[in-house]
Amino acid sequence: MNYKKLGNTDLKVSTICLGTMTWGEQNTQNEGFEQMDYALDQGVNFWDTAEIYSIPPKQETFGDTEVIIGNWFEKTKKRDRVILASKVCGPMREYVRGGGNQFGTKNITEALEGSLKRLKTDYIDLYQLHWPERKTNFFGQLGYEHNDNNEWTQFEDILGNLKKFIEQGKIKNIGLSNETPWGLSKFLEISKSKKLPRMLSVQNPYNLLNRTYEVGLAEMSVREKTGLLAYSPLACGYLSGKYRNDQMPKGTRIERDGEFWTRYNKHNSSKAVDAYYEVAKRNGLDLAQMSLKFLEIQPFVTSVIIGATTMEQLKTNIESVNISLNDNVINEINEIQKIYPNPCP
Helix, strand or coil: CCEEECCCCCCEEECEEEECCCECCCECHHHHHHHHHHHHHCCCCEEECCCCCCCCCCHHHCCHHHHHHHHHHHHHCCHHHCEEEEEECCCECCCCCCCECCCCHHHHHHHHHHHHHHHCCCCEEEEEECCCCCCCCCCCCCCCCCCCCCCCCCHHHHHHHHHHHHHCCCEEEEEEECCCHHHHHHHHHHHHHCCCCCEEEEECECECCECHHHCCHHHHHHHHCCEEEEECCCHHHHHHCCCHHHCCCCCCHHHHHCCCCCCCCCCCHHHHHHHHHHHHHHCCCCHHHHHHHHHHCCCCEEEEEECCCCHHHHHHHHHHHHCCCCHHHHHHHHHHHHHCCCCCC
16 A cells, blocks of 8 residues: 655645445445445555535435444544544535524534534544535636625634634644635635635545646645545546447436436547557456556545455455556547546536
């Protein structure tokens, strides 16, 4: 396994992060246990979850993934071997603390306490804001339209709330998710000027069908030591090749919940996937492993968050750290990006 430092800390996290959002929906608790056992044995010490998991989000499954992880901690007594990341959701449906903004003192305190209870732990290593309260572009939204009419918790107040949790020992570090360059820059500016905790990471989508992170946030990640935790690295499975030629394997997330997972079913996405598949085939590579490795080697990436529903997928994804991409493969990948630039932003 390979490791990189989290932000400007000395905390070394595996460059493969175990994603967990399918546990409680597509995967049972026993399957989640098996994944955690195997991942840890392979040196994957970094796991990511969220209070709203499993996905797709539903009232009846809210927090179920954290419960599964907590049960594993209780059973194995291996909490100290895991660098655990979780998230407080942004504005959500009414079943989450009455809906609306979530980063004010009352709601974020309730969220954290709920996660700690479900996870059966005294602390979370990396606590992330799942998405902004303010109206901005995330989850693939294009065409920014400025709207400051909605109320949202100000950056200084959010950092102040998080500082209290750090002082209490309930969280160790903080990060962002689905954030923009402006949002990250403001958090960093205020943390420095007000001597408040510093955001160490940004968990945003990044894959061969969506390289938009490279446009603005990549430079910030390198210069400010706020590395990317790349989610959806296989574009909901499209970059494994399993949906090529109109295939729809039974039990996959697209087959189960196609109306929810529409982000990567876009114009030119299938053409781009076919082109990447041919690159992998010519060079004797597995498409999924090639796609993951390209992300892992980027200087602005701290860790790549994989999500597997079968042990075969998990083993393939983790093994990607042991392959190498030569300059020819990297050049071919970049040429395809020029032909089909970010078909699924």
